[in-house]
Amino acid sequence: MIELRNLTKYYPVNNGIRYVLRDVSLIIPSRTNLAVLGPNGSGKSTFLRLIGGAEPADSGTIITDEEISWPLGLSSGFQGSLTGRQNIMFVCRINGLDSNQTSHVIDQVINFTEIGEYFDMPISTYSSGMRARLCFGLSMAFEFDVYLIDELTSVGDTIFKEKAKAAFEKIRKRASLIFVSHSVQTLKQSCQSALFLRDGMADYYPDIDEGLEVYTEYIQNHRNHSNPKQGAKHIPKKILTQLNLPMITTDDHLPENPGNPTPPPKPKWRRLAAKKAARRKARLENNKSEIPSDGAPLTPPIARKMAAKKAARRKARLEKAMSEGASDGASPASPKARKMAARKAARQRARRALAKTVTPPNDNQPAN
Amino acid sequence: MPTPISIPKHSPWVTQILVINALFKREVTTRFGQYRLGLFWMLVEPLISVIVIGVLIATIAGKTVPEIPYAFFLLLGKLMLNVFKGSMSTGVRAIGSNLALLVYPTVQPLDTFIARFLYELVMSLIAFVLFSVVGMWLGITLSLANLHIVLVCFLISWLMGCGLGLIFGVASAHFKEVDKFVMLLTSPLMFISAVIFPLSALPTAYQQVLLYNPLVHTIELSRNALFPHYAIDAETLTYPLMVSIVVLATGLMLFRGNRNFLSQS
Numbered sequence: 001m002i003e004l005r006n007l008t009k010y011y012p013v014n015n016g017i018r019y020v021l022r023d024v025s026l027i028i029p030s031r032t033n034l035a036v037l038g039p040n041g042s043g044k045s046t047f048l049r050l051i052g053g054a055e056p057a058d059s060g061t062i063i064t065d066e067e068i069s070w071p072l073g074l075s076s077g078f079q080g081s082l083t084g085r086q087n088i089m090f091v092c093r094i095n096g097l098d099s100n101q102t103s104h105v106i107d108q109v110i111n112f113t114e115i116g117e118y119f120d121m122p123i124s125t126y127s128s129g130m131r132a133r134l135c136f137g138l139s140m141a142f143e144f145d146v147y148l149i150d151e152l153t154s155v156g157d158t159i160f161k162e163k164a165k166a167a168f169e170k171i172r173k174r175a176s177l178i179f180v181s182h183s184v185q186t187l188k189q190s191c192q193s194a195l196f197l198r199d200g201m202a203d204y205y206p207d208i209d210e211g212l213e214v215y216t217e218y219i220q221n222h223r224n225h226s227n228p229k230q231g232a233k234h235i236p237k238k239i240l241t242q243l244n245l246p247m248i249t250t251d252d253h254l255p256e257n258p259g260n261p262t263p264p265p266k267p268k269w270r271r272l273a274a275k276k277a278a279r280r281k282a283r284l285e286n287n288k289s290e291i292p293s294d295g296a297p298l299t300p301p302i303a304r305k306m307a308a309k310k311a312a313r314r315k316a317r318l319e320k321a322m323s324e325g326a327s328d329g330a331s332p333a334s335p336k337a338r339k340m341a342a343r344k345a346a347r348q349r350a351r352r353a354l355a356k357t358v359t360p361p362n363d364n365q366p367a368n
Numbered sequence: 369m370p371t372p373i374s375i376p377k378h379s380p381w382v383t384q385i386l387v388i389n390a391l392f393k394r395e396v397t398t399r400f401g402q403y404r405l406g407l408f409w410m411l412v413e414p415l416i417s418v419i420v421i422g423v424l425i426a427t428i429a430g431k432t433v434p435e436i437p438y439a440f441f442l443l444l445g446k447l448m449l450n451v452f453k454g455s456m457s458t459g460v461r462a463i464g465s466n467l468a469l470l471v472y473p474t475v476q477p478l479d480t481f482i483a484r485f486l487y488e489l490v491m492s493l494i495a496f497v498l499f500s501v502v503g504m505w506l507g508i509t510l511s512l513a514n515l516h517i518v519l520v521c522f523l524i525s526w527l528m529g530c531g532l533g534l535i536f537g538v539a540s541a542h543f544k545e546v547d548k549f550v551m552l553l554t555s556p557l558m559f560i561s562a563v564i565f566p567l568s569a570l571p572t573a574y575q576q577v578l579l580y581n582p583l584v585h586t587i588e589l590s591r592n593a594l595f596p597h598y599a600i601d602a603e604t605l606t607y608p609l610m611v612s613i614v615v616l617a618t619g620l621m622l623f624r625g626n627r628n629f630l631s632q633s
Contacts, residue, residue, distance in 0.1 A: 094387045094472060095474075105373060
């Protein structure tokens with residue numbers, strides 16, 4: 001259980017003060033995964049930092065008997081000039097682990113992250129996915145009751161996402177999450193309750209669906225003031241196109257024409273492509289009709305020569321393939337052998353291509 | 369199946385010591401990690417300036433200090449100045465360069481300062497001991513009876529640097545320009561702290577002015593402690609000690625007042 005008592009946190013801004021939390025009192029029960037919702041800049045990350053003890057509140061207290069992790073985010077926790085290993089050692093040192101435990105943690109992190117030699121390279125050379133892996137792997141090596149996760153899983157590849165999911169499943173029995181993410185899908189999957197932050201207020205919803213509903217509604221009502229991209233995420237696509245039309249802006253028009261809106265004009269490149277295709281077709285037909293009649297085709301002679309060569313080559317290749325196929329048929333060895341042969345051919349082709357690109361300077365050399 | 373490790377509980381004092389220790393080691397790795405010969409450069413840097421200045425002053429100007437081998441005279445002053453300057457200028461960026469690590473709840477902003485200050489002190493003392501040993505091996509006679517005064521001089525110069533480092537560190541969190549200002553401030557220090565010349569070589573009127581600089585006191589006193597024949601008259605330990613107390617108290621107070629501001633960003 002985490003209890004906030006009259007918690008206030010504000011930041012100085014250009015003209016005055018901006019409240020993240022204003023005299024907020026609430027109780028976050030144990031064993032519930034909490035989704036923290038709110039528009040950009042509403043203080044979700046600050047909320048995590050407050051809970052994690054990385055930042056002091058301006059007034060009020062946070063009371064808890066649980067072991068809470070530090071906020072796991074992309075931009076924090078690792079010193080860029082140090083290597084991954086050195087950063088992990090730092091965390092072990094500040095927590096007073098002995099060398100046995102330290103090596104245990106390091107082994108575990110190496111196993112989880114799978115970033116190979118990057119583990120001994122400075123963090124500043126990492127991609128954001130690798131940072132996320134390291135941060136996540138490190139926190140999973142420690143036993144916490146509550147994990148604070150700030151948009152960490154949104155950057156990883158599928159492998160990492162699957163691993164994170166498995167890790168969530170595993171810790172579900174002993175720990176809970178407080179989760180900041182803009183992906184509604186992820187939140188719905190892994191959270192049961194929601195906390196909605198806005199304008200210094202915080203509302204707790206025991207049911208995530210209810211929280212998400214309120215949040216979506218709030219976003220729709222405030223689209224003109226807040227980041228439109230974020231609001232757009234939650235509106236079905238069809239309605240979105242209608243909302244963009246200047247005529248229909250109020251909500252009551254929406255149910256009247258629920259479906260088939262006028263098809264939007266095709267993008268410019270598509271129109272151009274269509275025109276080009278039409279032109280080409282016309283030209284082809286022209287050629288067909290003209291070549292036999294007066295023998296002066298529209299295509300230049302070189303192009304024709306090249307086309308002829310190409311056709312010859314293709315024919316040769318086809319024949320070769322046929323003969324190979326025949327031999328293949330003679331020994332119905334396996335699809336594997338065929339695959340190998342195909343690969344070999346590809347390699348040869350590549351080599352030939354390479355040789356082609358290399359030859360011109362060689363031709364010039366004797367002249368010099 | 370990997371088992372997670374539960375974080376052991378420590379008392380606040382132990383935690384702080386652990387954190388400072390970790391930050392200290394991080395400081396050592398980053399400073400020495402960039403260069404192959406980290407410690408070597410640490411020692412060579414003052415040596416090079418000593419050689420350059422020594423050659424310039426001793427041969428071109430033709431002036432030396434009769435009581436002390438000039439190289440050691442210069443080295444001592446340079447080390448004393450470095451422990452002050454180093455603490456001050458690293459304190460300015462202490463928070464900025466450890467920002468990412470402040471996310472761990474046990475790492476507090478003051479710890480980053482303390483770790484950096486300790487680093488400067490330890491490195492200067494190591495350099496001092498090494499140079500002294502090498503000097504004695506080369507035949508310079510040092511009087512070791514007053515070694516404690518040298519140590520006190522080091523500590524006082526260091527504390528002044530710490531106080532100013534704290535003040536400027538807090539200031540630079542509010543105004544970015546402080547960084548440049550500190551750089552300007554430190555550049556003439558070598559000439560007004562009696563590092564390259566003995567104070568007695570100056571006209572009396574200028575001596576009076578330079579005596580307002582507390583570093584002149586610590587540098588001259590440490591020379592006197594190691595070479596008893598080196599004459600000093602107006603220098604005392606009391607004045608730099610008072611200055612260091614005042615500066616350090618101001619720095620700590622400013623820090624305390626801005627504690628919340630410093631840990632957020």
